[in-house]
Amino acid sequence: MDKRILSRDGTRIAYESTGRGPAVVLVSGAMSTGGTLAPLAVSLSERFQAVVYDRRGRGASGDTPPYAVEREVEDLAAVIEAVGGEAFLYGISSGGALVLEAAASGLPVRRAAVYETPFAMSEEGAEERAEYTRRLTEALGEGRRGDAVELFLRLTGLAEGVIQGARQSPMWAGMETIAPSLAYDDAVMRDGRVPRDRLASIGVPVLAVAGDASPDWLREAARAIAESVPQGSYRTLQGQTHMVEPNVLAPVLVEFFSRG
Incomplete structure (x- = not known):
């Protein structure tokens, strides 16, 4: 990330942009930095100024306790201000929940798109999310970052053998480094249910996208x-x-954002 701005609470936020045109800010999900969305940014750069940034507590961005979802909305507001004062927004997974909250908070958002924001669509799913929150808070409070990462990977449905293999891989140290930010994504997801009343207050067009090869409940969440x-x-x-291909998603976003 080659640029830095200060959020309202003084936290340094790192970002970079590519291309020219109206700004599109891309918001990453859990265990990800802005660089994760760089391929999508390249695909959008022929029509837009595509912007990626490291959310607080990860990558080249700083962090300032105590955490609150409102601080992340302020971070996004600072990025939007730095790239022209208004923007289209795209968020993947829990980053989609942050995008929706930003749009509901009245940020200068022209249109917003989200991909597979993982809201629970059953009581069983909500209970699983609540148990994850409890165990994640406990693991991070005790400094067990590796256990926190394992909890998240299990929540995503990865097989135990795959998780243990990841723990032995060179990438594991980096995953433990940003493990505390898992609590931030968990907070952005609130209680894990679709925040229908909050979404009803959004005054701009929103496109919810899902893959037809993903689990049914992710498509149900997008429809909701x-x-x-x-x-x-x-x-x-x-x-x-859930690992959507940038070259498949980009034309859909270009078409949607080009309407307004």
Whole structure:
């Protein structure tokens, strides 16, 4: 990340942009930095100024306790101000929840798109999320960063053998470094349920996208988002999972953002 700005509470936020045109700010999900979305930014850069940034507590950005979701919204507001004062927003996974909160908070957002924001669509799913929150808080409070990462990977549905293999890999140290930010993503997701009342207050068009090869409940969550936002719409991408291919997603975002 080659640029730095200060958020309202003084936290240094790192970002970079590519391309020219209206600004599109891309918001990453859990265990990710802005660099994760760099391939998508490149795909969007022919039509837009595509902006990626490191959310607080990860990558080249700083952190200032105590954490609150409102501070992350302020971080996003600072990025938007730095790149022209208004922007389109895109968020993947829990980053989508942050995008929706930013839009509901009245930031200068023109349109917003989210991909597979993992809201629970059943009581069982909500209970699983609550148990994850409890165990994550305990692990991070005791400094067990590796255990916190394992908890998250299990929540995503990874097999135990894959998780243990990851723990022995060179990438594990980096994952433990940003493990505290898992609590931030958990906070952004609130209680894990679709915040229908909050979404109903969003005054800009929102596109909720999911892959047709992802689990049914992720598509149900995307549909629920679209139904809850007054100007919401829903779309599926053929053959895509939670690890969506940038070259498949980019044309959909270009078409949606080009409307406004």
